[in-house]
Amino acid sequence: MKVLSVASELYPLIKTGGLADVAGALPLALAAHGVETRTLIPGYPAVMKAVKAPKKIHEFGSLLDERATLLSARHEGLDLLILDCPQLYERSGGPYLDTHGRDYPDNWKRFAVLSKAGAEIAAGALAGYKPDLVHVHDWQSALVPVYMRYAETAEVPGLLTIHNIAFQGQFAASLFPYLELPGHAFYEALEYYGTLSYLKSGIVTSYAVSTVSPSYADEILTPEFGMGLEGLIASRGADLYGIVNGIDADVWNPATDTLLPAGYSAATLKKRAGNRAALVERFGLDADDGPIFCVISRLTWQKGLDLLPAVIDELVALGGKLAILGSGDSDIEAALQGAAAHNRGRVGMVLGYDEKLSHLMQAGSDVILVPSRFEPCGLTQLYALRYGCIPLVARTGGLADTIIDANEAALAAGVATGVQFSPVTADALRRAIRRTIRLYRDQRLWSQMQKQGMKSDVSWNRSGVTYAELYQRLVSKGQ
Numbered sequence: 198m199k200v201l202s203v204a205s206e207l208y209p210l211i212k213t214g215g216l217a218d219v220a221g222a223l224p225l226a227l228a229a230h231g232v233e234t235r236t237l238i239p240g241y242p243a244v245m246k247a248v249k250a251p252k253k254i255h256e257f258g259s260l261l262d263e264r265a266t267l268l269s270a271r272h273e274g275l276d277l278l279i280l281d282c283p284q285l286y287e288r289s290g291g292p293y294l295d296t297h298g299r300d301y302p303d304n305w306k307r308f309a310v311l312s313k314a315g316a317e318i319a320a321g322a323l324a325g326y327k328p329d330l331v332h333v334h335d336w337q338s339a340l341v342p343v344y345m346r347y348a349e350t351a352e353v354p355g356l357l358t359i360h361n362i363a364f365q366g367q368f369a370a371s372l373f374p375y376l377e378l379p380g381h382a383f384y385e386a387l388e389y390y391g392t393l394s395y396l397k398s399g400i401v402t403s404y405a406v407s408t409v410s411p412s413y414a415d416e417i418l419t420p421e422f423g424m425g426l427e428g429l430i431a432s433r434g435a436d437l438y439g440i441v442n443g444i445d446a447d448v449w450n451p452a453t454d455t456l457l458p459a460g461y462s463a464a465t466l467k468k469r470a471g472n473r474a475a476l477v478e479r480f481g482l483d484a485d486d487g488p489i490f491c492v493i494s495r496l497t498w499q500k501g502l503d504l505l506p507a508v509i510d511e512l513v514a515l516g517g518k519l520a521i522l523g524s525g526d527s528d529i530e531a532a533l534q535g536a537a538a539h540n541r542g543r544v545g546m547v548l549g550y551d552e553k554l555s556h557l558m559q560a561g562s563d564v565i566l567v568p569s570r571f572e573p574c575g576l577t578q579l580y581a582l583r584y585g586c587i588p589l590v591a592r593t594g595g596l597a598d599t600i601i602d603a604n605e606a607a608l609a610a611g612v613a614t615g616v617q618f619s620p621v622t623a624d625a626l627r628r629a630i631r632r633t634i635r636l637y638r639d640q641r642l643w644s645q646m647q648k649q650g651m652k653s654d655v656s657w658n659r660s661g662v663t664y665a666e667l668y669q670r671l672v673s674k675g676q
Contacts, residue, residue, distance in 0.1 A: 198668060200227070201278075201328035202236040203315040205308060205337035206292055209273060210244045213292060214495075215442065215576045216334055216360045219409070222445045223664065225274055226657030230665035233276070235328070237315050239307070240268070240281040241292060248272050251279060255323055260310045261377060267314070267323075280314050305368040308337040308395070309376055316344030319353045329672050331355045336366025339399025340376070343386050346402045347378055354404040354671040359396070361573050362408075362417050362424050363499065366395030390425075400429055404671050405436040409574035410595030414439030422571050438667060441598055442574040443657030449556075449583050456556040463651040466585060466644060469560060476561030479554070480520040480545025487516040488637045490630075491562035491586070493555050493577055496525030496533065501568030501591060506532040507623040508630060513543045515634050520562060521546040522554055559584040563643075564633055570621045572596045578615070582650035587643070588615035589633050599655070603636055603646060614650040 206212055208221035224234035238244060245251075251268035258264065265282035280286070285307045290296045293304060301307065315338060321327045331353055333341045342355035370392055373383050386398040400406055408414045416422035418431050430437060447453075452462045459471030477484050490512060496502045502525070512519060521533055521544070530548065537546040547554065559565070565581040567590040574595030578588040582599075590596040596617070603613035616636070618629035637643050 198232050198330070198672065199326070199328045200224075200232055200234045200330050200332055200668060201315065201319055202234050202332045202334070203311065203338040203341050204236060204238055204334045205311065207236055207238050207244075207275070207277075210238070210247050211241050211292060214360075215409075215574065218444065218576055219358075219360065219442055220334055221275065222443065222657055223661070224276070225445070226443065226661035227665055227668075230661060232665055232668060234332075235276045235278050235326075237278040237280060237311070237318065239286040239292070239311055240279045240283070241286050242288070244279060245281070245287075248277065248279065251277075254278075257314060257317070257322075260313050260317075261306060261375060263306075263310055265310065265314065267318075278318065280311060282310065285310060305366075305372050305393075306375070308366065309340055312338050312340030312395075313344050313377070315341040316348060319345055320348060328353060330668050332358065332668075333399060333403070334358050335360050336364055336394075336396040336399070339366065339395045341399075342402040342404075343378065343382065343398045346386075347382050354674060355399075355402070356667070356671060357399040357403040357406050359400075359406065359408045359417070359573070362396070362422070362426060363571075365389075365397065365424065365426070366393075368393045368395075394426075397426060397429060400426065400433060403436075404674060405438060405667070406430065406433055407438040407440055407667070409439075410441045410598045411439035412598045413571075413573040413594040416571065416594060440660050440663050440667070441595055442576060442579070443660045444576055444579045444583070444655055446583070446656040449580050451560055451584050454556055454560070456553045457560050458557070459560075461560075461585075463585070463648045466647060469585060472557060472561035474561075476520060476557055479557065480547070481542065482518045482520065482545055483542040485516075487518055488563040488634060489518045489520060489561065490564045490566055490589075491520045491558045492523060492566050493558055494523045494525075494567070496523045496529040498526065499570055500525075501570050501621050501626075502526075502529050502533075504568055504621070504623045504626050505529075505566070506536055508627050509536045509540065509544060511627055512630050513540050515631065517543075517630070517634060519544045520558055522549075522551065522558060524549050555580075559586050562586050563637060564589050567591065567596060568618075568621060568626055569593060569596065575599070579655040582614060582653050582655055585647040585651050587633070587636075587646055587650065589629055590615060590617055591621045592617040592619040593621070599653075601649075603632075608642065611645060612649060613646050614653060615646070 204220035461468035
């Protein structure tokens with residue numbers, strides 16, 4: 198089976214979040230099931246710099262009045278199609294934001310062009326290549342099935358995966374004439390309370406919609422989590438699937454991870470001490486035996502990190518320490534920086550993101566805090582399981598699906614892998630921290646939880662099978 202995947206980011210070339218990890222890992226997992234994936238991505242500077250000897254395979258004369266070249270390349274096992282359009286993608290900022298953290302004003306066009314290119318490839322623009330299915334990710338490529346429908350290439354089924362429904366690609370309705378779609382497409386697919394919604398249009402026109410955990414698939418049917426699209430998604434309920442994400446078990450393997458000072462396995466957990474020592478030094482923490490909590494996250498309301506400043510004093514009073522890696526909301530950043538300054542030796546913070554440091558934190562910390570108000574799947578807690586770092590998570594979305602709470606029954610059965618809490622409030626988080634520290638004090642029990650987490654199958658093995666089966670079902674439906 199030939200699949201065209203269209204994504205706005207792709208690990209290891211360009212990454213702002215979990216979408217990139219999924220878009221990069223899923224094609225490799227699906228190869229074992231006879232699925233050949235080609236991934237279309239924008240030609241950002243980081244992409245153009247990383248790929249070696251790309252080959253020009255097609256010229257687009259006009260994509261919404263933009264000229265673009267399609268390049269073919271291989272990179273770390275991935276078969277890439279790169280949309281080289283410097284006027285849209287050669288920017289000094291990130292994929293979506295400029296150097297000042299503001300949305301590019303032409304994001305509507307940058308990702309409509311990517312989508313139109315995907316639709317033309319699906320329709321046979323490349324000689325000798327036509328995919329059996331198109332898999333698109335989030336709002337940035339959600340127009341692909343729209344262009345396919347109105348170009349009458351609907352015999353190629355489209356699957357839309359929603360990684361986070363909070364981001365919907367909403368733009369002014371006045372831009373619709375520039376999308377080169379028939380007038381009736383506005384009300385049939387794109388119109389959303391007087392604006393355009395790219396994500397809505399993908400939900401309407403795709404053969405099926407998936408999201409990244411079973412619990413999140415249920416949650417987005419509710420007003421609390423559906424972000425205004427719950428009614429539309431409910432209307433597609435028969436075509437809605439929740440498939441939990443996996444991680445690349447080769448990249449995230451503490452026994453072979455070259456980014457760590459000390460490799461280890463479930464059988465050699467004592468070797469984690471070398472990583473703990475390096476972490477303590479990096480964050481300026483005291484070298485006592487108290488549990489080290491860590492946060493590796495965007496510092497936002499969604500991630501529940503606005504609650505953290507209110508619980509730090511108690512965490513420290515109970516003998517804990519905290520290492521923070523992240524950036525985001527300026528008020529949360531300032532509050533956490535203030536807490537670090539007030540609790541020197543107990544709280545350390547690195548502003549921004551550092552891939553190598555994130556590996557060290559998973560390998561050297563005892564607990565990772567993930568207090569998200571909503572979390573479609575989450576990958577951080579999966580990395581933590583793999584590294585013997587106990588996840589303390591909110592009971593929501595993929596966090597609830599992937600972590601087994603250390604309640605009495607789970608502890609007695611030896612299956613607990615972490616701590617869940619609900620509701621997402623400062624008081625509930627405090628109680629969860631107290632419970633976690635009590636568990637930590639019983640090192641025999643703690644070691645059992647670490648080992649149980651480390652043997653959890655958090656790879657793409659099972660989810661890869663599920664995606665392959667879904668692809669086959671959609672292809673059969675389209676025939």
